[in-house]
Amino acid sequence: MFLKGYTEIMQKNDKNYLDKLRHSASHLLAAAVFELYKEAKPTLGPPIEDGFYYDFDFGFKNSPSSDDLEKIEEKMREIVKGWDKFERIEVSNNKAIEQFNNNEYKKELIEDINQEILLIFVVEVMSITHKRN
DSSP states (O other): OTTHHHHHHSOTTOHHHHHHHHHHHHHHHHHHHHHHOTTOEEOOOOEETTEEOOOEEOOSTTOOOGGGHHHHHHHHHHHHHTEEEEEEEEEEHHHHHHHTTTOHHHHHHHHHHOOSEEEEEEEEETTEEEOOO
């Protein structure tokens, strides 16, 4: 896995660092999936105790199978080389709903959270802002 070198150098007891690394890795996974499957819609992708995941709704006939995992992982390696920025942007609840207007999963999550201010993460890859709904 592409994170192997990073996890070997980090301190085992630094859970906060590990959670941040896993959170970033889930966004990297999402960026790779979006590059390969333009129609994919992200649902949820948190860090978990032993790694991370990201659920997607592919909603089309040629959704990936386990045979595609190497291709997705290779795309992650390619993207991370040019990963310029990982920005946290504070937005209002209404602005977040507007931002994710075409993704019913994100809209539902935002409505369930129901906070005045939310964080949206934006990844810049090779000077192209990667904002996907």
